[in-house]
Amino acid sequence: MSSRPVTLADVARHAGVSASTVSYALSGKRPILDETRGRVERAVRELGYHPNTSARALAGKRSHMVALVVPLNTDVYVPTMTEIAISVTVTARQHGYNILLMTNDEGPEEVRRIAAGGLADGVILMDIRVGDERIPALRAQGIPTVLIGWPDDPAGLSCVDHDFPTMGALCADHLADLGHRDIAFVGYARAVYERHAGYAVRTLHGFRERAERRGLRFVHRPCEGTYESTAGTVARILADRPDTTGFVVQNEGAIGPLLDLLRASGRTVPEDASVIAICPESLAEQYTPRLTAVTGPKRELGQVAFEQIMARITAATEGAQPEDELRLLVPDLVIRESTAPAPGRGARP
Structure with missing residues (x-):
């Protein structure tokens, strides 16, 4: 059996509460429900917990x-x-x-x-x-x-x-399930990928991996998010991949221009081209048509x-x-x- 001293984290696990709740229950610095305080006190007794006096002194020096x-x-x-x-x-x-x-x-x-x-x-x-x-x-x-x-x-x-890789995978799966086979991923500016921003790199990786598994033909195009840069991005996509019918957008600034540019090219959304965005729900609801979107809390x-x-x-x-x-x-x-x-x-x- 381990001889290490019982810690506050052990008490928290035993009582089924957070470590901060145990700390407040023992110090009395914040009101705690009687039922929660009782669980903490029982855990303290059952585990034989003794507060670390030097740690308590350190706690008094907190900057909060x-x-x-x-x-x-x-x-x-x-x-x-x-x-x-x-x-x-x-x-x-x-x-x-x-x-x-x-x-x-x-x-x-x-x-x-x-x-x-x-x-x-x-x-x-x-x-x-x-x-x-x-x-x-x-x-x-x-x-x-x-x-x-x-x-x-x-x-x-x-x-x-x-879970950004899953966000990318959900986009690929949704378009594949709808029968789309040629997909364009409109991403953030090139500088975002060059500085290895995790949210951009990991989303693209999840999308790419799932798209390959589903047998999709896809292209990733970085985009600055301005109207002019989005226009250039969409023009290159449609020139190089005229059969593209699905668009994934992970760039909030590019969403509105993309919808306008698709309409200007004679493509109706969603009849001719489907668009799915990785963006907040509030943003997805602002557009016409309202956007299918993947979002996180x-x-x-x-x-x-x-x-x-x-x-x-x-x-x-x-x-x-x-x-x-x-x-x-x-x-x-x-x-x-x-x-x-x-x-x-x-x-x-």
Whole structure:
């Protein structure tokens, strides 16, 4: 039998609550339901838990701030990032924390400064890139860290993200099921792929893998998202692949221009060309026809990220090894009026 001391995380698992709830139940710093407090107290007795006094002293030195590093790249869709940041902030206030807002332009040196200077008890990073250079800097400092995104190596981290590969796969499957065989994927600007933004790279990978499995003929075209760049992208697609009847769009700026350009080319949506977007539901509902879309729960993303950072902060104050929690949030495919069976084909059963 293991001789390691019982930790607050052990109590949380035994009681079926979060580590932060156990901390509040024991400290009395926040009101807890009597039933929940009773479960925590029973778990404490049954496991023989004894709070770590040195950790409690460390807890008294908390800044009660969490640094949230948000992207300010011109190629990101600001409303989505804003909604995630608001969700993190609201959840933080519920835990008695404030948010220190940073931008990813400040890079590894700035996150090192935050970690070393005690300005924040933990860091939440957004816009994770493949081979993100900020992650080793935070690992070296040992500060509790949570990623909204998925790195190459998640060991020693907690991560939450939309399941972008599944988003891409859902788009390929939906169009294949409708009988489409020639598909165009209109993506973000080339610079997004060159900086290895995880949300773009992983979506394209999921789409490509599923499209190949379903025997689809497809082409990926990066797009700046302006009307002019979308016009050039669509013109090249239709010149090179005139039989294209299905369009997947992962670029919020390109959606409206694409619909206009298809109409201008004499293609009616969805009778002649089907369009499926990876975008927020609110955006999908704005267009005519309303867009079939794949989307993920942005508010839940922020809530889960902050719960994860609280668990890691609590473990650190207890002198315990935090558990790595890796979560991918399941996307939804909502079928609306912009997709239909391919011309001359029925939907596959």
